[in-house]
Amino acid sequence: MSREEIITRYERGTHRLGRIVTLLTLVLLIGAPFLIGSTLGVMPDIPAAARGFLAVGIVWTVSSVVEFLVYTPMLGSGGSYLAFITGNLINMKIPCAINARDLAGVKAGTKENEIVSTLSIAVSSLVTILVLAIGVLLLQPLQPLLQSPALQPAFDQVVPALFGALAYKYYRKNISLAVWPLLVMSAVFILLPSLQSQTSILILPSGGLAILLAWLKFRKEKQA
Amino acid sequence: MSVIQQLSSPVIYLICGSIIVFIAAVCVVFAVRAWRAGIAIGMDPAVLKRIVTASASFSVLPAVGILLGVIALSGALGIPWPWLRLSVIGALHYETQVAQGAAEQVGIHLSGSEMTGSAFTTIALLMSVCIMWGMVLNLFLNKKYTKRLSKNSSEGGSSFGDMAMTAMFIGLVSVYIGSYLGQWISGNGRFTFTGTMLPLLTALCAAAAMALLTAIAEKFRLKWLEDFSLALSMLFGMACAVLLNAVV
Structure with missing residues (x-):
C-alpha cells in the first residue's frame, strides 16, 4: 500500500472514530447528571x-x-x-x-x-x-x-483562591487590558451590592469590554 | 447520610468510573492507531517510543497538580464527580468557575454544607453543557476545517484569536476580583467597609503565592514548577483562608 493510501485510510478512520467517540462522550457526559440524580431521587x-x-x-x-x-x-x-x-x-x-x-x-x-x-x-x-x-x-x-469544620473556610474560598492566582497570571502580562474591566467591575459591585451574589451575569459584559480593548490594541499594533 | 456522603457513594463511583474507563479505552485505540500509522508511513519506532516516554513523563507532574483540583472541589461536590470532570474533558480553571456560577443560579454557595441533591445535579449538568462546545464543533466541523487547513497549508490560527481568549479570561477574572472588593466595601451597605474581607484576602494570598512561584520558576527555569504553580497557589490561598477566618 502506498504512503498516500495509508494516510487517506488513516484519516478516514480517524474522522469516523473521532465522531463516534465524541458523540458517545457527549451522551455520557450529559446523561451522567441525570443518572446520578436518579440514584439520589432528584433531577436537575x-x-x-x-x-x-x-x-x-x-x-x-x-x-x-x-x-x-x-x-x-x-x-x-x-x-x-x-x-x-x-x-x-x-x-x-x-x-x-x-x-x-x-x-x-x-x-x-x-x-x-x-x-x-x-x-x-x-x-x-x-x-x-x-x-x-x-x-x-x-x-x-x-x-x-x-469535611472537617476547621477546613471548611478553605473549601469555601476555593474560588477566590483560584481567581487570585489567575489574576496575577493574566494581569501581569496584559495590564493594559485588565485595568478597565477591573475598575468597571469593582465600581459596579461597590455601587450595586445586590449584584454581588450574581457575579456570573457580569462575565459577558466584562469579557466583551476586555475583548474590545484587545481588538483596539491588536488594530493599533497592526497599523504600527 | 448527608448529600456529600451520598455523592461519594459506591454507585456514583461506578457511574463516573465507567465513563473514565471508556475514555481511557478511547485513548488506547487512538494511540495504537497513531503508532501503527506512523510505522506504516516509515517513521522511526525509536522516535515514536521517545514521544511516548516524553509525553508520559511530562504529564505526571501536571496530573498531580490536577489531582489537587479534585481535592479542592471534593469538599463541595464529593469525590467522584470532580474526579470524572478533571480526568475527562474538564480543566482546572474551568470547573470551579462554572460550578460557582451554577451554584449561584440554584441559590447556594459552592460548599458542602449548602449542597443538596437537586443543586448538585443542576451544577453537574451545567458543568457538562458549558464545556461541551469544543466537542460539538469537532463533531460537525473537524473534517471540513482540517481539510481546508491542509489545502491552505495554514498553521497556528489567528493571532487575534489568542488575544481574544486572553482578554475574555481577563474579563472573567475581573468580575470575580471586583466582586470580592465589593463584598468588603459594600457587603453590608454601600461604602460601609464592614463586609467580609476573607475572599479578597484569600485572592491576594493566592496572587502573592503565584507571583513568588512564577518568579522562582522563571529565575531558575523550573518548567515543572510552572505546571504546579496554579494548584499550589490555590492551596496556599485556601490555607491562608483557614488562618484568616479566625481573625477577620
Whole structure:
C-alpha cells in the first residue's frame, strides 16, 4: 500500500472514530447528571441550568469556538478529537503535543505531526487518568478530614483562591487590558451590592469590554 | 447520610468510573492507531517510543497538580464527580468557575454544607453543557476545517484569536476580583467597609503565592514548577483562608 493510501485510510478512520467517540462522550457526559440524580431521587433543575447557561455558558461557548479554531491547526484532526474529549488543553495537552513535535522534529501541518500529536495526547491523557485514579483511591480515607469544620473556610474560598492566582497570571502580562474591566467591575459591585451574589451575569459584559480593548490594541499594533 | 456522603457513594463511583474507563479505552485505540500509522508511513519506532516516554513523563507532574483540583472541589461536590470532570474533558480553571456560577443560579454557595441533591445535579449538568462546545464543533466541523487547513497549508490560527481568549479570561477574572472588593466595601451597605474581607484576602494570598512561584520558576527555569504553580497557589490561598477566618 502506498504512503498516500495509508494516510487517506488513516484519516478516514480517524474522522469516523473521532465522531463516534465524541458523540458517545457527549451522551455520557450529559446523561451522567441525570443518572446520578436518579440514584439520589432528584433531577436537575432545568430552568436554573438554563439561567446558568445564559450567565456562564455563553462565555464558554465563545471560548470553545476560539479554542477550536486556534488549537485544531496545532493538533491535527486526531489530536483535536482526543484533546477536546480529554480536556486540560492549555495546562497540559497543547504543551505536551508541541513538546512531542519538537522532540520528533516534525513540522506542523504534516501527517507525521498529526501522528505525533495524537500519540502524545493519548499518552498524556492515559497518564492523567492513571494518576488521578491512584490519587482518588488514596483520597477516600481522607474524606472525613476534608469535611472537617476547621477546613471548611478553605473549601469555601476555593474560588477566590483560584481567581487570585489567575489574576496575577493574566494581569501581569496584559495590564493594559485588565485595568478597565477591573475598575468597571469593582465600581459596579461597590455601587450595586445586590449584584454581588450574581457575579456570573457580569462575565459577558466584562469579557466583551476586555475583548474590545484587545481588538483596539491588536488594530493599533497592526497599523504600527 | 448527608448529600456529600451520598455523592461519594459506591454507585456514583461506578457511574463516573465507567465513563473514565471508556475514555481511557478511547485513548488506547487512538494511540495504537497513531503508532501503527506512523510505522506504516516509515517513521522511526525509536522516535515514536521517545514521544511516548516524553509525553508520559511530562504529564505526571501536571496530573498531580490536577489531582489537587479534585481535592479542592471534593469538599463541595464529593469525590467522584470532580474526579470524572478533571480526568475527562474538564480543566482546572474551568470547573470551579462554572460550578460557582451554577451554584449561584440554584441559590447556594459552592460548599458542602449548602449542597443538596437537586443543586448538585443542576451544577453537574451545567458543568457538562458549558464545556461541551469544543466537542460539538469537532463533531460537525473537524473534517471540513482540517481539510481546508491542509489545502491552505495554514498553521497556528489567528493571532487575534489568542488575544481574544486572553482578554475574555481577563474579563472573567475581573468580575470575580471586583466582586470580592465589593463584598468588603459594600457587603453590608454601600461604602460601609464592614463586609467580609476573607475572599479578597484569600485572592491576594493566592496572587502573592503565584507571583513568588512564577518568579522562582522563571529565575531558575523550573518548567515543572510552572505546571504546579496554579494548584499550589490555590492551596496556599485556601490555607491562608483557614488562618484568616479566625481573625477577620
